[in-house]
Amino acid sequence: KPYPLLLRTRFGIHTFGVMLPIDILILDEQYRVVRLKKSLLPQRLFFWLPRWSIVLELPQHTIDQKHIQTGDRIHLVYH
Numbered sequence: 001k002p003y004p005l006l007l008r009t010r011f012g013i014h015t016f017g018v019m020l021p022i023d024i025l026i027l028d029e030q031y032r033v034v035r036l037k038k039s040l041l042p043q044r045l046f047f048w049l050p051r052w053s054i055v056l057e058l059p060q061h062t063i064d065q066k067h068i069q070t071g072d073r074i075h076l077v078y079h
Contacts, residue, residue: 002059006076009055012047015040023063027054031074038063 002020015022019042026035026048035048039060056074068074 023058025056
C-alpha cells in the first residue's frame with residue numbers, strides 16, 4: 001500500500017523503481033506548497049528550482065482528494 005514519504009533534495013527526483021504513479025508536493029521552509037505534480041508516472045524525472053528542498057511524495061490522487069493547491073500550508077503529523 002502506498003504511503004507518504006518526506007525527503008530533502010534539491011533540483012529533482014525520479015520515479016525509477018516506483019511501481020505506481022505518485023503525487024508530488026514541493027514545499028518551502030514554512031511548508032507551503034510552491035509546486036505540485038499530480039500522478040507522476042513511473043520511470044520519470046521531475047525538476048524544480050533548487051531554492052526549495054522539501055519534497056512530499058504522496059499516493060496518487062491525494063492532491064485532488066485533499067484539494068491541495070499552490071500556496072497551501074501543509075501540517076505534518078508523524079506517527
